Amino acid sequence: MRWTRYFMPTSKEAPKDAETISHKLMFRAGLVDKTSSGVYTYLPAGYKVLRKVEGIVRDEMNKAGAVELLMPALQPASLWKESGRLEKMGDEMIRFTDRHKRLMVFGPTHEEVITDIVRRYINSWKQLPVTLYQIQTKFRDEMRPRFGIVRAREFLMKDAYSFDLDEKGLDETYLRMKEAYKNIFTRSGLVFSIQQADSGVIGGKFSEEFVAEGECPELEVGHLFKLGKEYSEAMKAVFVNREGKEQPAVMGCYGIGVSRIVAAAVEGNYDEKGIIWPLSIAPFSVLVIPVKADDPALREAADKIYGALTKNNVEVLLDDREGSAGFKFSDADLTGIPLWVVIGKKFTENGKAEIKIRRENRFVEVEIDNAAKWISDYLKEHGQGKRE
RNA sequence: CGGGGCGUGGCUCAGCCUGGUUCAGAGCGCUUGGUUCGGGACCAAGAGGUCGGCGGUUCGAAUCCGCCCGCCCCGACCA
Structure with a gap:
């Protein structure tokens, strides 16, 4: 979506x-x-x-x-x-x-x-x-x-x-x-x-x-x-x-x-910034954030990950809105989607996506081509089908 | 249902006490253009409101009075 x-x-x-x-x-x-x-x-x-x-x-x-x-x-x-x-x-x-x-x-x-x-x-x-x-x-x-x-x-x-x-x-x-x-x-x-x-x-x-x-x-x-x-x-x-x-x-x-x-x-399940959905009931599992909406390279990379995740039946939301990084991060925190894939500085520098685990407030850097797989594996391990 | 409070652009609110050129305002949001872009950016120009409704008082009502409607809080109540 x-x-x-x-x-x-x-x-x-x-x-x-x-x-x-x-x-x-x-x-x-x-x-x-x-x-x-x-x-x-x-x-x-x-x-x-x-x-x-x-x-x-x-x-x-x-x-x-x-x-x-x-x-x-x-x-x-x-x-x-x-x-x-x-x-x-x-x-x-x-x-x-x-x-x-x-x-x-x-x-x-x-x-x-x-x-x-x-x-x-x-x-x-x-x-x-x-x-x-x-x-x-x-x-x-x-x-x-x-x-x-x-x-x-x-x-x-x-x-x-x-x-x-x-x-x-x-x-x-x-x-x-x-x-x-x-x-x-x-x-x-x-x-x-x-x-x-x-x-x-x-x-x-x-x-x-x-x-x-x-x-x-x-x-x-x-x-x-x-x-x-x-x-x-x-x-x-x-x-x-x-x-x-x-x-x-x-x-x-x-x-x-x-x-x-x-x-x-x-x-x-919340902190001062917003909701922290348990994976089992989150509206989306993953939020893809191209930090600059109008940068073609970021946009393309985000689209690619979005497409790959969608294909894997992951419920993913792509933040394709105009807006600053802070604006998007704030909404990401607020809406509480468990995983974010940030396509930004690290991607421009060395082709890496940053995956944030909202609940743990932790970033993981992953090669852009491995991001979809990393997420699928993570969801399999922590996923909806499993009891928390 | 008893008690209290509130109702002003989409949202949050100021103005009301003391009626009239500070009276229709601010911030957020929205539109257009430009500059931005790693934690809710900035500049400029715009759009947007019968001041909840009806009636009354008055030369004049967002402002005072009455009634009605809606919403919230406390209590009682409550798979």
Whole structure:
């Protein structure tokens, strides 16, 4: 991708209402744009990061044996009446009456929908256990959205729901999810702790939350619940056991704020100059910087490396903009791309590219013709596929 | 939802208290030309704003008053 053809509007100044470091940097690096209070657009680079986190979540959930599906954001209020949560959720749940005068809601969570599905298709103990999950946009009319995307009214969430035969089964599923969560947050570059939590409006008897380290007082990025039979009893999600008798499934639910991980990753990976993306979720792996945009020799060398990396399926951004070296370096720091290939003085002097490793603040000089290979090797060693 | 604050070019803000030739400004960004080019360059010339909206007071309102809208902070709340 060529910067002049891309859309990553960087900025020296953050909006005045940005308080937390992630909010400031995500705005300044051109990742997100506020459309309304608590409502954000993910600009191209921000969306790439979001998709990468989503990919990690999906990968680990699949490995843990969960099965992906996609439920509707729009739900009939009748399901919520049945579980008894229509009142309980209050104004946080966005509602409207459709043209047929039917009350509808924008799903803040999906216990009702999933339980409705499972009760209609699962009838026998032979079909259990099963864990279903989705990655989907949630709507919550927060009283007070804050910290940029950290507490938004519309956000991307991974929510998983497990149905087991008994408590013992739930315990096993729960532990498997917990392990998956550790992998997800580690791979996303977060430092986190696990805390006992209040299960709030979701209910259930036991819950733990994953809290990411950072300046931002929120973050909670993941929450695990042992729901038990609360919903399956209320909504009659029962199966026939070996003895031929009906009994309610034992449920668990497991949420991850996917968009929150992005903010948390920034909170945990930055310096005074900008973001330092973990390779696993960086919008681009490599930034090629010809120091003088209008020097034909530098330009040609940069194009060559850019072409070679692109051919190797490396996600590379070429800073082909006009501008001084300082200008480009500052944006490079800000946007946090892990590797830079600087084509400048050293190239003119002795044909070398300088590869900077952003996280280590270290330069490596490499013959220009070996640069693409050096990078491919580096990425293979530290790459997206590997756990950090 | 209670309390507080803010709203002036794309962004950050000054001006408002004390209404009127310092009233529509600055920096950043943008455009054009030139010189630059290893850590957000410089010079010159430009473009860009119904001062959030409506109403009121006044000879005169960005400035004073009222209502509305939007946004932020603290709290309560919160997978």
